Amino acid sequence: MPKRPEVSAPRKAPGLSPLYRQVRTLLIQRIAEGHWRPGVLIPSEMQIAAELGVSQGTVRKALDEMTVENLLVRQQGRGTFVAQHDEARILFQFFKIAPDTGEPVFPESILRACVEAAADAGEAAALNLRAGAPVIRIARLRSLAGQAVISEYITVSAQLFPELGHDGALPNNLYAHYANRFGVTVAGGRERVKALPATAEDAPLLGLEAGAPVLLIDRVATALDGAPVEWRRSYCVTESCSYVSLLR
């Protein structure tokens, strides 16, 4: 954090981002570089403020923003923790399929395939790789309440996730695995949703006739620095569940 030359009247260098944004950027780096792992308690506001030579209020504003972005979790009386990709968070932030009656639940997964390949044009574009770069392709069938409702295809860079799934088993909660095993924190993403006829491959998996309408959720997930790290296409039966979005 830049030290202020003035004694009692700190000034912001013109053209620079506000102090609290600089603090935020610095703290995000600490998470991205693995100094602060998911789940750990970070220093108190006063400690961070003293270390960086800014006031507690400035640190607070940075922490508040990061809390809104789901990067931190604050607990009064305990402290501030780096957010983890536990199922509750994913249900809230990333998994927007909810049953039409009843509470949202985290889906089960059956791994259908996990192979290494060369990136095709779509994969290269989505993940910002050169065509032909090594990627890992995963296919899963996911169930809610015992019903297979999602056929999912995932592509990631084999360079970023070396030997992902080579041990045969992949955990159901992939984003926690990305963080714990590879130090890659998924922080956000962009989904494009369409209605399509079920393909000949997916229809039997989902108990449909070929051509029946399915919901495609096309997601590019991004890391803390905004770089794309996963391309996921989920084909969903929306007979008794929906893609839910809150407008706020």
Added chain:
Amino acid sequence: MPKRPEVSAPRKAPGLSPLYRQVRTLLIQRIAEGHWRPGVLIPSEMQIAAELGVSQGTVRKALDEMTVENLLVRQQGRGTFVAQHDEARILFQFFKIAPDTGEPVFPESILRACVEAAADAGEAAALNLRAGAPVIRIARLRSLAGQAVISEYITVSAQLFPELGHDGALPNNLYAHYANRFGVTVAGGRERVKALPATAEDAPLLGLEAGAPVLLIDRVATALDGAPVEWRRSYCVTESCSYVSLLR
């Protein structure tokens, strides 16, 4: 705003919400009751603080929250304004259909029907009315870049929107009309998205064969107090556009 008995050490009554939340609630009431209409400049932070007997910082925190909720728009050097439902805001907050190539645009509308009727079970449940209550049903066909892509069905309470559309023409931007003509501010909503086969009624409107997949966006829009005020079902062709959602 509750006056504090203490002279130099304001206290919060136990069990009450924080002061800035009470300020927020009070300011939202002023908008909901029409004292502050959409688009108007509200008093400065210092004026509100003086009027309510709280500090400027407390007012600021309330205004900041309302800005995040898209209820206010702040402009440095000018002041704070009550948010309007202009096309830019709707495009950002409510209309999540975007073309797969190119920038989002606000759709054109052709009014197909506008009739008064008695609420059926679904309408009563969505709008929190008793079955049989008077409602107004609207059907529109909406286009992007000259292509009909959305067949839309809207239901509102006839009590809340008396004689809506009785003059024959309805503006394309309905939410601005709700606010200007009826003083009802749409503040949020919840959308449930499904993939369905096109009905015999919608398919020809959208240039599809009956049974072709369409995207259903089922939206209940809510007013400032959280009460449901509009039920909207949009059937979309997603051949060259998508329902876009940012995960943050």
Added chain:
DNA sequence: CAGTGGTCTAGACCACGTC
């Protein structure tokens, strides 16, 4: 009890838009 985040206040200066 000590330590944490949460709230509230007060005052200073900066950046921007208007007159």
Added chain:
DNA sequence: ACGTGGTCTAGACCACTGT
């Protein structure tokens, strides 16, 4: 020049968690 929101600081007390 003036008033606005935007940033930064400093210090107080409250509410909660753990010992």
